[in-house]
Amino acid sequence: MPTPPALLDTMLSLAGVTADDMVIDLGSGDGRAVIAAARRGARALGVEFNPELVSLSQRAAAEAGVADRARFVQGDMFEADISEATVFALYLLPENLDRLLPRLQALRPGTRIVANTFGFTDWDPDAQERVRAELCTDWCDALLWIVPARVAGTWSLDSGERLTLTQLHQILHGEWSSGRDTAPISQARVRGTAVRFSVGDRRFEGEWSEGMMTGVERRPDGSTRAWRATRTP
Numbered sequence: 001m002p003t004p005p006a007l008l009d010t011m012l013s014l015a016g017v018t019a020d021d022m023v024i025d026l027g028s029g030d031g032r033a034v035i036a037a038a039r040r041g042a043r044a045l046g047v048e049f050n051p052e053l054v055s056l057s058q059r060a061a062a063e064a065g066v067a068d069r070a071r072f073v074q075g076d077m078f079e080a081d082i083s084e085a086t087v088f089a090l091y092l093l094p095e096n097l098d099r100l101l102p103r104l105q106a107l108r109p110g111t112r113i114v115a116n117t118f119g120f121t122d123w124d125p126d127a128q129e130r131v132r133a134e135l136c137t138d139w140c141d142a143l144l145w146i147v148p149a150r151v152a153g154t155w156s157l158d159s160g161e162r163l164t165l166t167q168l169h170q171i172l173h174g175e176w177s178s179g180r181d182t183a184p185i186s187q188a189r190v191r192g193t194a195v196r197f198s199v200g201d202r203r204f205e206g207e208w209s210e211g212m213m214t215g216v217e218r219r220p221d222g223s224t225r226a227w228r229a230t231r232t233p
Contacts, residue, residue, distance in 0.1 A: 001138065001139060002029060002030060002032060003032065003033065003091050003116045003139070004131070004135070004136045004137075004138075004139070004140070005032075005036075006131050006132075006135035006136050007116060007131045007136050007139065007140055007141075007142060008032060008033055008036050008089075008116075009036070010129055010131050010142045011033075011089055011114045011115070011116065011142040012033075012036060012037060012040060012089065012114070014114055014127060014128075014129055014142045014144045015087050015089070015112045015113075015114040015144060016112065017037055017040050017042050017087055018040065018041065018042065019040065019041030019042055020042075020086075021037070021042040021043070021086045021087050022042065022043045022044070022045070022084050022085050022086050022087070023037035023042045023043070023044040023045070023085070023086070023087045023088070023089055024044070024045045024046075024047070024080075024082055024084075024085040024087070024088050024089075025037075025044070025045070025046045025047070025088070025089045025090065025091075026047050026077035026080065026082070026088065026090060026092070026100065027047070027048065027049070027077050027090070027091070027092055027096070028046025028047060028048045028053075028057060028072065029048065029053055029057075029091070030053060030056055030057060030060065031046050031048075031053070031056065031057025031058075031060050031061060031070070031072060032060075033046070033089040033091070034046040034057065034061070034070045034071075034072065034089075035057075035060060035061050035064050035066055035070050037070075037087070037089060038061065038064075038066035038069040038070035039064065039066055041069070042069065042087070043069050043071075044069060044070050044071070045070075045071050045072070045073070045085075046070070046071070046072040046073070047072075047073055047075050047076075047077045047080040048072060048073075048074060048075075049074065049075070049076060049077070050074075051074045054072045054073065054074045057070075057072040058072050077096075077100075078099060078100065082103065082104075082107070083107070085107065085111060086108075086110075086111055086112065087111070087112045087113075087114065088104070088111075088112070088113045088114065088115075089114055089115075090113065090114070090115045090116070091115065091116040091117075091118075092115070092118060093118055094118050094119065094120065094121055097115070097118065097119065097120050097121075098120055098121050101120055101123065104147065105147055105148075105169075107147050108147065109147055109148060109149035109150075109192050109193045109208065110146060110147060110192035110193055111146070111147040112144060112145070112146055112147075113144070113145040113146075113147070114142060114143065114144050114145075115142075115143045115145075116139055116141070116142065116143075117139045117140070117141045117143070118143075119143050119145075120145070122169075123145060123169045124169070125143040125144055125145055126144055126145055126146050126170060126191060127143075127144040128141055128142060128143045128144065129141070129142045130142075146170070146191050146192045147192065148167075148169060148170045148190040148191065148192065149190055149192065149193050149195070149208040150167065151165055151167060151172065151190055151195060151208055151213070152165050152166055152167040152172075153165060153231055153232070154231070154232040155213065155229035155230065155231055155232060156229060156230055156232050157227055157228065157229045158227070158228050158229075159178075159227065160178070161176060161177065161178045162176070162177045162178075162232075163175075163176055163177075163185070163229060164177070165185075165188075167190070170189050170190050170191060171188070171189060172185070172188035172189060172190060172195075172197060173185070173188065174188070174197075176199040183199050183200060185197040185198065185199055186198045186199075187203075190208070193207050193208045193209070194206075194207060194208075195207065195208055195213055195215070201219075201220045202217055202218070202219055202220075203217070203218040204216075204217050204218075204227065205218070206227065206229075211230060211231045212228065212229065212230050212231070213228070213229045214226070214227070214228045214229075215227055215228075
């Protein structure tokens, strides 16, 4: 069952696809997701094992006037070069998504993955949206994941405090320590390169870059202060 047009539009909107993106569809079928992304100005690539569907997709892209931005190749989606993608538009069963998971999570933090209805076994989506019933009757859920930065480990703050993190996908756990005092962190997540967590009633928001996090601490009295942390070997 191909993805309904209304759901496809919702998927691309949920992923925030623009002309700056490179969109890849693994198992691209009749090419509709690639063509829809190209219509938004994005560069797009479909990888499809069936050569007849590749030919069909190429003709459809030409008829839609987007052959200069929509490219299709015959190949194995598990072996394809996906390094340039900023967005994935997928319609795959969970077992196939799980097989792709290590390669997807190894991509640049902030890479977006949007899928029709089916998700990963143990990676919950960052966002999802259901298409209205009058526009879609079957397979009507758009699911979005954002590849998270890998922030697990120990971090030292300029203030002398320390932050120790464990990570499962976008969910963080850990503790904050200052001298002999420790406190658990809560409400902790990473969304692409954006990191947030709380220590008691102090809220921390920041951005990850390789080996460093910087951001703002917000206190109950309304005051703020900048914070910076570096990864401890």
